[in-house]
Amino acid sequence: MTRQEFLLIIEKKRAELIQVASTYGLNSSVAIKHSQELDNLLNEYNRSFLEKLQPAN
Numbered sequence: 001m002t003r004q005e006f007l008l009i010i011e012k013k014r015a016e017l018i019q020v021a022s023t024y025g026l027n028s029s030v031a032i033k034h035s036q037e038l039d040n041l042l043n044e045y046n047r048s049f050l051e052k053l054q055p056a057n
Helices: 003-024 029-050
Strands: none
Touching: 003 029
16 A cells, blocks of 8 residues: 555545544544544554654664
8 A cells, every 4th residue: 555545544534533523422432433443544654654764773
């Protein structure tokens, strides 16, 4: 998966989270599930793309 494809997936999940949270509230189980999925995507993105850019100490 390319960096751009990954960013599109993240943006889609973020939009879903905003929609769900506005419908059911931030503390709803469905919003929490979407938030966790977004967190996982962001963590995976950071591992895949950002950590490679940082120089090793």
